[in-house]
Amino acid sequence: MSGSITQGGTLDGDLELDCDVVVVGSGAGGMVVAAELAEAGHDVVILEEGRHYTPEEYGAMRPSESMRHLWRDGALTFAVGMDDSPMINVTMGRAVGGSSVLTGGVCFRTPGYILDDWAKRLGLSDLTEASMDPCFTAVEKSVHVEEVPVSMRSKSTLMFARGAEQQGFKLKPLRRNTKNCNGCGRCNFGCPHGAKLSVDAAYLPRALAAGARLYSECFVDRVTSDGGRATGVVGRLTRGSSRRKTGRLTVRARRVVVAAGSYFSPGILARSGVGKQSGQLGRNMTLHPGFRMMARFDERLDGWKGALQSAYSDEYEKDHITMVGLFIPPGVIAATMKGVGPKHLAKARGVPHVAVFGGMIHDEGGGTVRNVLGRTFATYKMHPRDRATMPKVVRIMAETFFAGGAKEVYLPILGLDAVTPDSLRTLDLDHIPAKRYECSSQHPLGTCRMGSTAAHSVVDPSGESWELSGLFVADGSIVPTSLGVNPQVTIMSMATRIAWKMRDRPYD
Amino acid sequence: MRVVAEAVFSDGEGPPDADRMDWLIRDVDDFLEHIGDSRRSVIGALFGLHAVTPVVTRSGQSLARMSIPERIEALTKVEESFASGLLLAVKALLCIIYYEHPDAGREIGFDAGCLTEVAGS
Numbered sequence: 342m343s344g345s346i347t348q349g350g351t352l353d354g355d356l357e358l359d360c361d362v363v364v365v366g367s368g369a370g371g372m373v374v375a376a377e378l379a380e381a382g383h384d385v386v387i388l389e390e391g392r393h394y395t396p397e398e399y400g401a402m403r404p405s406e407s408m409r410h411l412w413r414d415g416a417l418t419f420a421v422g423m424d425d426s427p428m429i430n431v432t433m434g435r436a437v438g439g440s441s442v443l444t445g446g447v448c449f450r451t452p453g454y455i456l457d458d459w460a461k462r463l464g465l466s467d468l469t470e471a472s473m474d475p476c477f478t479a480v481e482k483s484v485h486v487e488e489v490p491v492s493m494r495s496k497s498t499l500m501f502a503r504g505a506e507q508q509g510f511k512l513k514p515l516r517r518n519t520k521n522c523n524g525c526g527r528c529n530f531g532c533p534h535g536a537k538l539s540v541d542a543a544y545l546p547r548a549l550a551a552g553a554r555l556y557s558e559c560f561v562d563r564v565t566s567d568g569g570r571a572t573g574v575v576g577r578l579t580r581g582s583s584r585r586k587t588g589r590l591t592v593r594a595r596r597v598v599v600a601a602g603s604y605f606s607p608g609i610l611a612r613s614g615v616g617k618q619s620g621q622l623g624r625n626m627t628l629h630p631g632f633r634m635m636a637r638f639d640e641r642l643d644g645w646k647g648a649l650q651s652a653y654s655d656e657y658e659k660d661h662i663t664m665v666g667l668f669i670p671p672g673v674i675a676a677t678m679k680g681v682g683p684k685h686l687a688k689a690r691g692v693p694h695v696a697v698f699g700g701m702i703h704d705e706g707g708g709t710v711r712n713v714l715g716r717t718f719a720t721y722k723m724h725p726r727d728r729a730t731m732p733k734v735v736r737i738m739a740e741t742f743f744a745g746g747a748k749e750v751y752l753p754i755l756g757l758d759a760v761t762p763d764s765l766r767t768l769d770l771d772h773i774p775a776k777r778y779e780c781s782s783q784h785p786l787g788t789c790r791m792g793s794t795a796a797h798s799v800v801d802p803s804g805e806s807w808e809l810s811g812l813f814v815a816d817g818s819i820v821p822t823s824l825g826v827n828p829q830v831t832i833m834s835m836a837t838r839i840a841w842k843m844r845d846r847p848y849d
Numbered sequence: 850m851r852v853v854a855e856a857v858f859s860d861g862e863g864p865p866d867a868d869r870m871d872w873l874i875r876d877v878d879d880f881l882e883h884i885g886d887s888r889r890s891v892i893g894a895l896f897g898l899h900a901v902t903p904v905v906t907r908s909g910q911s912l913a914r915m916s917i918p919e920r921i922e923a924l925t926k927v928e929e930s931f932a933s934g935l936l937l938a939v940k941a942l943l944c945i946i947y948y949e950h951p952d953a954g955r956e957i958g959f960d961a962g963c964l965t966e967v968a969g970s
């Protein structure tokens with residue numbers, strides 16, 4: 342049996358389908374559930390709001406073309422900072438493969454102490470390291486998780502590593518979902534070499550081979566139900582960049598899996614009249630607020646050469662900080678340096694000398710998504726502990742770069758020029774308003790959180806809604822707390838577990 | 850957008866040649882066409898920038914009427930002011946696209962095929 346991919350924009354009129362399981366969203370969570378269930382013999386339909394691009398197509402895009410076609414809203418999506426919290430640029434994908442297509446490939450299992458915390462505090466005692474191990478193993482095998490050799494580190498990362506050693510700690514190698522990676526460094530815009538095994542590369546072919554039908558450019562509005570059971574979804578077909586509605590979408594299914602990501606799954610549930618009873622829907626959003634540090638060295642680094650993400654440090658985990666190597670396009674580096682005209686060009690010519698490293702906060706949460714006038718609106722009120730960590734993470738990274746020999750460091754603070762070791766010492770980072778910190782996030786989690794009681798969570802330990810039987814959620818939104826590490830393996834593994842439970846349960 | 854771009858990318862002699870600016874503005878327009886709701890935010894930032902510049906410079910003169918050296922001076926003042934975020938938003942978009950032009954990339958020593966045109970394609 343072989344499945345199919347249909348671009349919704351090519352269809353005329355309305356679309357009506359029948360299936361066993363309809364999966365809404367084709368990202369890290371949805372695509373895994375779809376493949377696992379299709380392979381178990383279920384008739385699966387996958388609906389994705391974005392378009393389908395083949396690796397050849399997205400591989401041929403310039404970064405800004407990828408941003409306009411694969412990233413949601415040109416990567417200009419935000420969580421508005423409440424009170425003394427920063428405005429956070431929360432980015433995500435909108436295409437077949439979801440945000441998975443855009444990752445740096447970093448893979449971490451859910452840390453054991455996090456799973457212990459879920460068991461103790463949230464009663465999720467089924468999600469132990471031992472019981473999750475088969476899920477982790479299955480995911481890691483499917484996406485080919487391997488360690489990044491030191492030889493693939495960019496000079497940018499090597500500079501931070503040098504500073505770290507001076508400061509008394511060592512970087513650790515990252516593991517990534519790659520095979521035959523050549524270190525070209527453009528993972529965040531879609532791998533042009535088929536080396537990154539994002540879900541569209543690793544799981545979609547499996548789903549299709551097992552007969553799944555994927556429809557892109559299909560926006561799901563809500564879940565339908567009858568007598569307390571989910572019966573399918575309705576929505577609209579769209580076309581082109583304007584996402585103009587071209588027809589109605591109706592899918593009748595015996596089970597529904599919502600996997601539209603942490604920003605959008607709560608909206609689908611809310612529009613379906615589901616999930617509100619606990620008062621947790623759309624709440625508890627954690628983000629791993631992140632800060633990038635740039636540093637100028639005398640030597641030429643060409644920091645874009647090498648694996649985009651190759652090393653990390655958990656030296657400051659006790660302070661709720663994880664530092665991870667990264668790089669950003671030279672245009673972005675140039676833009677964040679102060680200067681207009683000749684001064685800008687002089688700084689831009691220094692880009693080959695710039696190293697970049699990132700730090701993220703293992704946050705307590707404080708984010709909310711809700712529908713305002715038909716649009717998704719996110720806010721984030723930073724926990725006081727995390728607010729106090731912001732200047733700490735910035736100072737640690739800056740000092741590490743200086744220890745590595747940086748001449749100047751560009752702090753992620755709006756309106757601030759490059760700092761030297763002396764000016765950093767006298768800079769009162771603690772009293773800089775949070776709104777001036779340039780903060781970003783790629784890890785929204787927790788808005789339909791999993792839990793052991795209906796009073797405190799949106800879905801049960803099997804991923805099923807407490808309120809509507811046959812409705813499952815399987816994406817980042819169910820991850821109940823922040824992780825302190827990049828989340829894709831956690832999301833894919835939790836999705837695997839949900840799929841296996843669905844597979845083993847007969848239809849009513 | 851062009852008024853700002855000409856100032857941002859100007860060297861001591863003037864703005865980059867017209868062909869490159871045409872390419873940049875065409876591509877910015879295409880970007881804006883594809884980014885859904887964010888289009889309004891970018892246009893808003895651009896309007897905001899035009900609106901605050903005469904206030905920040907206290908000259909009352911609009912960006913569009915300024916010579917390029919005047920624009921550079923005015924935007925430098927904006928960058929130092931409360932409105933720096935508006936300039937950053939516009940400058941970020943312009944820079945991302947501008948330095949994807951292989952000639953512009955080369956001029957700053959950026960030679961990564963995969964981040965401009967794709968190697969092997």
Ligand SMILES: Cc1cc2nc3c(=O)[nH]c(=O)nc-3n(C[C@H](O)[C@H](O)[C@H](O)COP(=O)(O)OP(=O)(O)OC[C@H]3O[C@@H](n4cnc5c(N)ncnc54)[C@H](O)[C@@H]3O)c2cc1C
Nearest residue numbers: 366368370390439440444445446447561816817827828829
């Ligand atoms: C730039 C970037 C880099 C990252 N790097 C890493 C990394 O290195 N390592 C790591 O572990 N994690 C990384 N992440 C995070 C990781 O990609 C996400 O956590 C993960 O993909 C989230 O999975 P998800 O299924 O929850 O959502 P997504 O993967 O975002 O998928 C949700 C899908 O649902 C679709 N959708 C939304 N609403 C609807 C609707 N109404 N109807 C139909 N479809 C809809 C969306 O278009 C999207 O395709 C990165 C993320 C980004 C953006």
Ligand code: SF4
Nearest residue numbers: 522523525526528532
């Ligand atoms: S660095 Fe490796 S995984 Fe990333 S885009 Fe290049 S080849 Fe693909």
